Amino acid sequence: MSENTNKLSTDPYKGVRDFYPEDQSAENYIFNIWRKTCESFGYLEYNASPLEPSELYKAKSGEEIVNEQTYSFLDRGGREVTLRPEMTPTVARMIAGRKRELSMPVRWFSIPNMFRYERPQRGRLREHFQLNCDIFGLDSIYADIEIIRLAYQIMINFGAKESDFEVRLSNRTLLNKTLADIGLSAEQSHDFQKLLDRKKKIDNFNDEAERICGRKIEWKLEADEEMELLISELKKAGISNVKFDDTIVRGFDYYTGTVFEIYDTSPQNSRALFGGGRYDELLSLFGNDKVSAIGFGMGDVTARDFLETREILPKYTSSTKVYIGTFSKDCVEDADTLAKILRSKNVNVAIDYTGRKIVDQIKKADKEKINFFIAIGEQEMNTKTYNVKNLFTGEENICSLAEIEEFAERIFSNL
Amino acid sequence: MSENTNKLSTDPYKGVRDFYPEDQSAENYIFNIWRKTCESFGYLEYNASPLEPSELYKAKSGEEIVNEQTYSFLDRGGREVTLRPEMTPTVARMIAGRKRELSMPVRWFSIPNMFRYERPQRGRLREHFQLNCDIFGLDSIYADIEIIRLAYQIMINFGAKESDFEVRLSNRTLLNKTLADIGLSAEQSHDFQKLLDRKKKIDNFNDEAERICGRKIEWKLEADEEMELLISELKKAGISNVKFDDTIVRGFDYYTGTVFEIYDTSPQNSRALFGGGRYDELLSLFGNDKVSAIGFGMGDVTARDFLETREILPKYTSSTKVYIGTFSKDCVEDADTLAKILRSKNVNVAIDYTGRKIVDQIKKADKEKINFFIAIGEQEMNTKTYNVKNLFTGEENICSLAEIEEFAERIFSNL
Numbered sequence: 001m002s003e004n005t006n007k008l009s010t011d012p013y014k015g016v017r018d019f020y021p022e023d024q025s026a027e028n029y030i031f032n033i034w035r036k037t038c039e040s041f042g043y044l045e046y047n048a049s050p051l052e053p054s055e056l057y058k059a060k061s062g063e064e065i066v067n068e069q070t071y072s073f074l075d076r077g078g079r080e081v082t083l084r085p086e087m088t089p090t091v092a093r094m095i096a097g098r099k100r101e102l103s104m105p106v107r108w109f110s111i112p113n114m115f116r117y118e119r120p121q122r123g124r125l126r127e128h129f130q131l132n133c134d135i136f137g138l139d140s141i142y143a144d145i146e147i148i149r150l151a152y153q154i155m156i157n158f159g160a161k162e163s164d165f166e167v168r169l170s171n172r173t174l175l176n177k178t179l180a181d182i183g184l185s186a187e188q189s190h191d192f193q194k195l196l197d198r199k200k201k202i203d204n205f206n207d208e209a210e211r212i213c214g215r216k217i218e219w220k221l222e223a224d225e226e227m228e229l230l231i232s233e234l235k236k237a238g239i240s241n242v243k244f245d246d247t248i249v250r251g252f253d254y255y256t257g258t259v260f261e262i263y264d265t266s267p268q269n270s271r272a273l274f275g276g277g278r279y280d281e282l283l284s285l286f287g288n289d290k291v292s293a294i295g296f297g298m299g300d301v302t303a304r305d306f307l308e309t310r311e312i313l314p315k316y317t318s319s320t321k322v323y324i325g326t327f328s329k330d331c332v333e334d335a336d337t338l339a340k341i342l343r344s345k346n347v348n349v350a351i352d353y354t355g356r357k358i359v360d361q362i363k364k365a366d367k368e369k370i371n372f373f374i375a376i377g378e379q380e381m382n383t384k385t386y387n388v389k390n391l392f393t394g395e396e397n398i399c400s401l402a403e404i405e406e407f408a409e410r411i412f413s414n415l
Numbered sequence: 416m417s418e419n420t421n422k423l424s425t426d427p428y429k430g431v432r433d434f435y436p437e438d439q440s441a442e443n444y445i446f447n448i449w450r451k452t453c454e455s456f457g458y459l460e461y462n463a464s465p466l467e468p469s470e471l472y473k474a475k476s477g478e479e480i481v482n483e484q485t486y487s488f489l490d491r492g493g494r495e496v497t498l499r500p501e502m503t504p505t506v507a508r509m510i511a512g513r514k515r516e517l518s519m520p521v522r523w524f525s526i527p528n529m530f531r532y533e534r535p536q537r538g539r540l541r542e543h544f545q546l547n548c549d550i551f552g553l554d555s556i557y558a559d560i561e562i563i564r565l566a567y568q569i570m571i572n573f574g575a576k577e578s579d580f581e582v583r584l585s586n587r588t589l590l591n592k593t594l595a596d597i598g599l600s601a602e603q604s605h606d607f608q609k610l611l612d613r614k615k616k617i618d619n620f621n622d623e624a625e626r627i628c629g630r631k632i633e634w635k636l637e638a639d640e641e642m643e644l645l646i647s648e649l650k651k652a653g654i655s656n657v658k659f660d661d662t663i664v665r666g667f668d669y670y671t672g673t674v675f676e677i678y679d680t681s682p683q684n685s686r687a688l689f690g691g692g693r694y695d696e697l698l699s700l701f702g703n704d705k706v707s708a709i710g711f712g713m714g715d716v717t718a719r720d721f722l723e724t725r726e727i728l729p730k731y732t733s734s735t736k737v738y739i740g741t742f743s744k745d746c747v748e749d750a751d752t753l754a755k756i757l758r759s760k761n762v763n764v765a766i767d768y769t770g771r772k773i774v775d776q777i778k779k780a781d782k783e784k785i786n787f788f789i790a791i792g793e794q795e796m797n798t799k800t801y802n803v804k805n806l807f808t809g810e811e812n813i814c815s816l817a818e819i820e821e822f823a824e825r826i827f828s829n830l
Binding site: 007008009010011012013014016017018019020021024025027028036039040041042044045046047048049050051052053055056071073074075076077079081093094096097098103105107108113115117126127138140142143146236237285286287318319320323332333336343346347348349350351353354363364367368 | 422423424425426427428429431432433434435436439440442443451454455456457459460461462463464465466467468470471486488489490491492494496508509511512513518520522523528530532541542553555557558561651652700701702733734735738747748751758761762763764765766768769778779782783
């Protein structure tokens with residue numbers, strides 16, 4: 001490109017996002033709630049590279065995903081590489097790789113980015129971030145209860161009310177058994193479950209069901225004892241918005257037991273926000289004995305949509321809390337000293353070194369949503385007294401240099 | 416793969432890392448110091464996708480990097496895509512894309528992962544994370560001072576002593592002018608700078624210099640007034656370990672003014688830990704007017720190596736602070752109640768639901784480096800009194816349920 005005069009485009013690659021500071025701030029808000037909630041339940045953070053050997057996805061993901069929707073290519077050494085489209089195969093690989101050293105049960109979470117080659121549309125980008133939480137090696141109802149409580153708690157910690165969402169449960173074992181009982185073959189059962197997964201979105205469910213089964217069927221799934229127990233335990237734990245839903249399937253083929261969704265109850269946007277389930281067989285692909293596993297994933301795009309719709313995403317303010325303006329170059333040393341004091345009190349401070357008019361320096365701080373402004377001129381240098389202006393409220397406080405430290409602790413520590 | 420019985424490999428893709436919780440904890444420690452220090456100087460976090468249009472790298476990076484060392488491929492729509500090998504072209508693209516809306520100067524940082532196809536070796540993986548800090552639109556020595564102070568402060572905040580490292584400076588403009596003055600052509604000057612960049616690593620510098628220049632040269636670069644001023648200002652700001660170094664070049668072709676390195680002074684490991692410089696021309700590629708820019712990048716692998724060598728990487732402990740053991744299923748409800756109280760005080764708690772022997776539950780907490788253990792049995796359920804055992808010190812504290820809240824605030828808030 002250097003030999004011609006074409007301008008380079010400033011657009012990102014199609015279907016992915018640039019995160020300017022305001023966007024990144026929203027991402028960080030979401031990631032922090034995810035991280036804090038998972039850690040509060042004793043989950044440990046892990047991560048892995050988005051580059052994975054392609055064979056990892058050839059075994060157990062839904063077929064559509066492997067064949068058409070992945071970014072896959074040959075590296076310069078001829079290896080088949082895929083940009084991970086989901087995290088579960090990766091975490092299964094990591095657990096299987098250290099099964100002997102790890103002390104079960106293992107509670108893990110991660111916030112990886114993942115990639116799918118698909119037509120970009122609202123909520124379906126080519127790259128998104130997704131919280132993944134899983135518990136391995138605890139083969140009891142307590143794992144199901146805990147993972148669902150964790151999903152619920154994330155919603156609560158985002159400031160959602162119980163009326164904003166529902167926890168909807170079903171069970172793949174129950175589903176498989178019921179479909180076998182009504183006489184469906186394994187293939188018919190698989191196709192029927194794919195159909196059931198889309199039931200809420202389509203209006204010809206009965207016709208499609210008849211096509212798959214070769215006869216009219218009256219579809220009904222009855223909750224069994226295990227399901228009743230799970231629901232009653234969740235209610236006992238304080239989750240009142242939980243219910244059995246016989247249309248819950250979840251997309252991936254690897255689920256084996258409980259499957260669940262956190263469902264948006266908004267009439268304008270009724271849909272699954274996220275979900276997960278039990279996948280006890282996945283680790284056997286690595287030659288290990290069966291390892292019990294249950295988990296879920298929650299995407300950043302869906303999360304942000306929900307927070308914005310419900311108006312519970314905090315308004316953006318800058319991570320920089322104080323902007324120090326300088327009347328001239330002579331003030332720079334004093335500005336640096338003041339900044340050093342504030343920074344030692346964990347206050348984030350930027351200094352304006354441009355030499356432009358003070359009014360323009362205030363405008364800059366204001367535009368960037370910085371909370372406090374302190375101007376340094378001859379008077380401030382002589383008196384060592386500073387006017388700390390709160391740009392959000394208009395309030396002003398006069399502080400001596402000695403008082404600045406105390407002021408920092410008093411005012412800024414709550415920011 | 417599903418039709419044969421081969422086991423899937425549990426290895427990650429060649430040359431990239433899996434981050435098990437202990438590794439991720441070290442990464443998070445490094446990322447947190449980076450983030451906190453950058454924010455304390457008023458830098459705002461941004462991010463972008465690792466997928467970039469390949470043309471972004473065809474213009475101004477060092478040639479070796481574009482041609483042989485990138486992961487580049489065609490997507491299913493025939494677009495040339497590259498996994499970013501460095502962040503500077505991305506941030507330049509983003510700044511150029513919103514130059515009108517952004518209020519200059521802009522202080523930004525990011526902690527992206529980046530990819531290079533190269534033979535894996537110590538400190539040179541195919542994927543690593545790198546802090547990137549830049550200031551745009553401040554065309555004065557204050558930008559150079561601030562960015563170098565920020566780099567220095569990161570080292571200090573990692574717990575490094577001034578004797579552990581040096582700040583070494585040079586200047587590309589000075590270098591270009593001096594090489595032109597001694598009669599080198601543009602091409603000779605370019606080759607000579609590439610050689611100079613390797614001077615400390617090779618022993619035939621003079622022969623190679625003669626080959627490039629076509630004659631013997633006595634290489635010497637004199638600091639000019641601007642350089643002297645920069646050094647004296649940095650010393651005034653409290654950085655005593657700063658010096659001019661006429662071998663500093665930095666690899667990328669796009670640098671235009673100040674270039675600098677943070678150099679490890681360890682005799683066993685004397686090398687640049689990281690560095691950066693001024694690149695005032697890069698944004699013109701996007702058709703904008705010149706935008707002043709200076710920044711640096713610091714990799715996670717180098718950072719971790721340094722911290723480990725200097726023994727200043729904190730010892731791993733679990734983010735989970737309390738492990739609640741249960742004698743039987745009957746204790747689960749009490750364990751859940753206790754956990755809920757502790758979590759409401761921001762204490763991270765895991766519960767053992769396995770039903771195994773209490774001694775094995777303690778072993779698990781101990782192995783995972785969890786600080787506190789509380790067992791719940793019949794006695795605890797009857798008396799509502801709990802023995803909080805500090806597994807790091809052996810100390811034990813008896814607490815009533817009422818005291819637990821206060822204990823949590825007193826003990827755990829300092830963790």
